[in-house]
Amino acid sequence: MRKVNILFVVIFFSVLLFIPVWSAVQPEREFIRSERRRAAAFPVLSFAGILNREVMDGVEDYARDQVVFRDGFRAWKAFALKDMLFMKENNGLYQVGDGIYRLEYPFNKEKTVRAAKKFSGIAKQYFPKADVYYSVIPDKNYFVAGENGYPEMDYGSLFSAMRENMTGMSYIDITGMLETGDYYRTDLHWKQEEITDTADFLLEAMGKDVNGTEAEDYEECVKYDSYYGSYASQSGWRVKPDMIRCLTNPVIESAVVTDYEKKAKIPVYAREVLSEDAVSMDEYDVYLSGAKALLTLENPTNPDGGELVLFRDSFGSSIAPLLLKGYSKITMIDLRYVMMEYAARMVELPEQCDVLFLYNTQILNHSDSLR
Numbered sequence: 001m002r003k004v005n006i007l008f009v010v011i012f013f014s015v016l017l018f019i020p021v022w023s024a025v026q027p028e029r030e031f032i033r034s035e036r037r038r039a040a041a042f043p044v045l046s047f048a049g050i051l052n053r054e055v056m057d058g059v060e061d062y063a064r065d066q067v068v069f070r071d072g073f074r075a076w077k078a079f080a081l082k083d084m085l086f087m088k089e090n091n092g093l094y095q096v097g098d099g100i101y102r103l104e105y106p107f108n109k110e111k112t113v114r115a116a117k118k119f120s121g122i123a124k125q126y127f128p129k130a131d132v133y134y135s136v137i138p139d140k141n142y143f144v145a146g147e148n149g150y151p152e153m154d155y156g157s158l159f160s161a162m163r164e165n166m167t168g169m170s171y172i173d174i175t176g177m178l179e180t181g182d183y184y185r186t187d188l189h190w191k192q193e194e195i196t197d198t199a200d201f202l203l204e205a206m207g208k209d210v211n212g213t214e215a216e217d218y219e220e221c222v223k224y225d226s227y228y229g230s231y232a233s234q235s236g237w238r239v240k241p242d243m244i245r246c247l248t249n250p251v252i253e254s255a256v257v258t259d260y261e262k263k264a265k266i267p268v269y270a271r272e273v274l275s276e277d278a279v280s281m282d283e284y285d286v287y288l289s290g291a292k293a294l295l296t297l298e299n300p301t302n303p304d305g306g307e308l309v310l311f312r313d314s315f316g317s318s319i320a321p322l323l324l325k326g327y328s329k330i331t332m333i334d335l336r337y338v339m340m341e342y343a344a345r346m347v348e349l350p351e352q353c354d355v356l357f358l359y360n361t362q363i364l365n366h367s368d369s370l371r
Contacts, residue, residue, distance in 0.1 A: 027079065074345055092234075099180065101187075103150065107153045117165055134169050135172040137190070177195075192247055196322055199237070205352050218248060218249050220246070220248075221246050222282060224286070225243045246269045254301055255298065255299060257296070270289065294334075309330075319358075
């Protein structure tokens with residue numbers, strides 16, 4: 001028995017010594033791709049920083065990010081909380097089947113009304129002669145939270161608040177077009193290959209005479225089978241990856257995309273973000289290069305199609321190419337990254353056009369992100 005105790009002590013202290021030594025000699029991590037963020041940098045040493053604990057806190061963050069087996073430790077913690085302690089959520093995330101969801105509640109009426117009034121003000125000031133529409137993209141909880149015993153937002157109140165405050169606009173209800181399978185299992189976003197019917201529904205609601213285009217009529221130009229979305233990285237759970245598919249057709253292939261931040265032309269699909277050495281932390285950035293304040297998409301195959309001004313969040317990146325067949329030009333404005341006053345100076349806004357405000361419920365419920 002004494003030998004066994006000695007053996008355990010030796011193993012214990014060996015592990016205590018092994019982990020920090022290996023962590024110290026391994027190459028420094030600049031990115032933690034499994035968590036989609038930069039690793040904490042070693043703090044700048046200063047006497048003042050030592051006195052107020054800034055340096056010590058920085059060293060602690062740095063050491064925690066550089067420790068070996070970090071991903072394994074996170075996975076074991078997530079497993080223990082869910083499968084051993086039977087906790088129903090981890091870091092605000094929960095699982096139903098093989099999908100991961102983020103708790104989104106309660107309904108914040110003040111923030112939702114703020115967003116609606118902002119949109120209404122923009123429409124009245126900048127688009128008095130345009131046909132203006134709005135649509136709300138439900139987050140994944142809309143389909144699963146309540147029936148699986150998780151707290152859910154009062155979606156009815158959110159939709160009512162939008163209707164009451166989005167004056168002078170036509171509402172396009174797309175909730176009936178969507179279901180759980182239209183979203184990535186490990187992320188909040190919808191799949192482009194599953195929303196071709198939703199894109200056609202929006203176009204028809206805005207008066208565009210388009211033939212219903214089934215997903216089979218598109219060609220698959222990009223396929224990536226190792227996509228771990230933001231929910232997978234935040235939860236620490238070991239799950240199967242999603243697959244990213246990008247669709248194309250003659251309209252998308254001939255599209256001309258202008259990025260007003262870079263003042264340059266960019267591709268519809270940024271294939272480089274799917275490479276192993278990509279700088280981007282999110283493979284969903286393959287769609288129109290991710291977060292962009294101002295973009296225009298031009299369709300040379302339809303010179304008489306008119307223009308659409310699309311106010312959008314990240315969901316708009318994957319649906320905009322599918323909407324392009326109905327227009328000559330789409331101007332995309334993301335109010336999270338640019339104020340409307342500045343956008344109006346950067347791009348030419350047509351008087352006669354269609355305008356669509358397309359935002360998901362999480363943005364509306366937390367509208368402080370809108371400038």
